[in-house]
Amino acid sequence: MAFEGLAERLQATFDKMKGRGKVSEADVKEMMREVRLALLEADVNFKVVKKFVNDVKERAVGQEVMKSLTPGQQVIKVVNEELTALMGGEQTKIATAQKSPTVVMMAGLQGAGKTTTVAKIANHLRKHNNRKPLLAAADIYRPAAIDQLETLGKQLNMPVYSLGDQASPVDIAKGAVEQAKEEHCDYVLIDTAGRLHIDENLMGELQEVKQAVQPDEILLVVDAMTGQDAVNVAESFNEQLGITGAVLTKLDGDTRGGAALSVRQVTGVPIKFAGVGEKIDELDEFHPERMASRILGMGDVLSLIEKAQTNVDDERAKELEKKMRSAEMTFDDFLEQLEQVRNMGPLDDLLQMMPGANKKAMKNIQVDESQIGRVEAIVRSMTKHEKDNPSVMNASRKRRIAKGSGTTIQDVNRLLKQFEDMKKMMKQMTSGQKGKKKGKGGFQLPFM
């Protein structure tokens, strides 16, 4: 029932294919059956899956297997490349109008995350681009929707334009743009009410707002957990509004997020941001290749290898890996590992992609990314002796560390436990690997 990684699914097929020089049609067919299931389980729309599987089949059959790869890896490489291409290769930034203010309008189903995203984007624009945004409260329907945006505005210390819930969204949007001009705000972010794509009245209302303020950007906000219906929603919003981009929210969950692929495929617009938490600063720029590997599942080792190779200094990586495998890892290594890994994608995901990852052991390792800062602080409050010999940790040392890092003893204990779990897991991985030959990247999956 739970997601099986593609790696696990493909295990048997890989075993059969071992040692062949060419990828045969039968092999590909068998593998693609598993790829299809993996994608469907990830909520990619079935039509999108069908087309994708056919494209890959065509490309993969008869391919010479690259020296460094097994036939299985070769097919996965093609799958990965096609998926990344579909996701849209490059990362795309939010629009900036020639003439200030830039008007951004949100659209989407109920509860998708529009209001939260407005606040997050505003924060992002100010923090990274030095912009001065104005938030516009044009959701006049949902109970306390205006309160919600005003509260967020207060948290951000940013102006919120509102005319209450009796004015029309068109007037609110227009008024907001006017006020932005007067107060020299360079972005207007319009929050709108959630609506069904089949609700003609409310869709008409959005068209009127669009007509009135000519937004430079219309962002469709999509919940990453959306199922097969994502294509209908995206297609319909796009036809009626002409969206210019999408935002995928709630990616901090454990969904595969196949909806991302569906939305891309039917609208062709880039996904510009990813929501990764409920807090205002939990917004990421969208990385298509990370999304591709997330959708594929933890079997996407190739991209992990690639990422590991480009992001981590090779020598250092090997050394680290050796330490991890021998369970000699110290807290300094741990910290470094965290930092390097952080550049690669969601931590939970990465941990899951780790070669030979033992799911049971994984369960105890909860890496909440927003907590990395805290972890860093704790490790930095340790003495060198403590870092190298975690076993010396006692109550008074813990108290000192907690104090020094502005955390609690519980936090320190939790980290120590996680660290031990991680070491244990590394050990298990190593013993599970016995007798298997090592690959060039160092990272190695059981099926390779």
Next chain:
Amino acid sequence: MGFFDKLKKKVTTQTDSVTEKFKEGLTKTRNSFVGQMNELFAQYRNVDEEFFEELEDILISADTGVSTVMELIDELKHEAKLRNIKQSKELAPVISEKLAEKLDKTGEDTSLNIQQNDMTVILFVGVNGVGKTTTIGKMAHSFKQEGKKVVMAAGDTFRAGAIEQLDVWGERVGVDVVKQQAGSDPAAVMYDAIHSARSKKADVLLCDTAGRLQNKVNLMKELEKVKRVISREIPNAPHEVLLVLDATTGQNAMNQAKTFQEATDVSGIALTKLDGTAKGGIVLAVRNELDIPVKLVGLGEGVDDMQPFDAEHFVYGLFKELVEENSENENR
């Protein structure tokens, strides 16, 4: 009497607004699903591999869940062989029979557990934005219409504007809301609410909680604590823990159901947003794999847009045209 006849009879004798509302809300679902089914039977007259592949697609596109679909297809293949069914049309009743079976597995009572002589406490849980607060508002309205005294507890102290949102619902349906300041401990709110509802002699206490993703361990712990506090104050409470699922959600709904069940011992599901085009097939998977009954259905944003879930209605909605066609055949 054939299966379809029974189904039809049951549904058509319930001429109340429930049926109408339900049918209305499901028009979209039904049209597309039955449309596809009819197309399938027209296009694939014979029960063969191609036919099953197409059927698989239809079920997948309804978010039914890969493993449930596979299971169903296997059963159908077996059944077709057993009964020597060659024509796709003959398989139609078998398909809906199987679906109904899966939805109504144990045939157990899916009504809410309402206390006759004591206050009933209902806790609402679920991920962000699925419709917990709205469902509470709708339920408050429906209990009130039954003449019950209702109190709502503003247990979402985290999300901006969440307390105000419940407050608006309280005014809208004329029900008291027990609340504390934003950011306060939700377990403390529940403690307050229970005592306040008791002193007001309430019949029903509806407890809102903040949306949380099931993989956030700390937040799930917080929810466990909320539930613990309720149980400590009133043994046997909460009498219902309703997991709110958004019909638009794909396979992740299964993870949600599983994890929330582990944390709070979910007693039923409220399936929201069925007024959209999402097919809600996830109900099948959840019922089939986790055996949590669906108890309520959300069909819109208004106070009246909620109905009790009825498996037969649901299947009937999906297969209305087929049902009518087939019961005519059965009568011949």
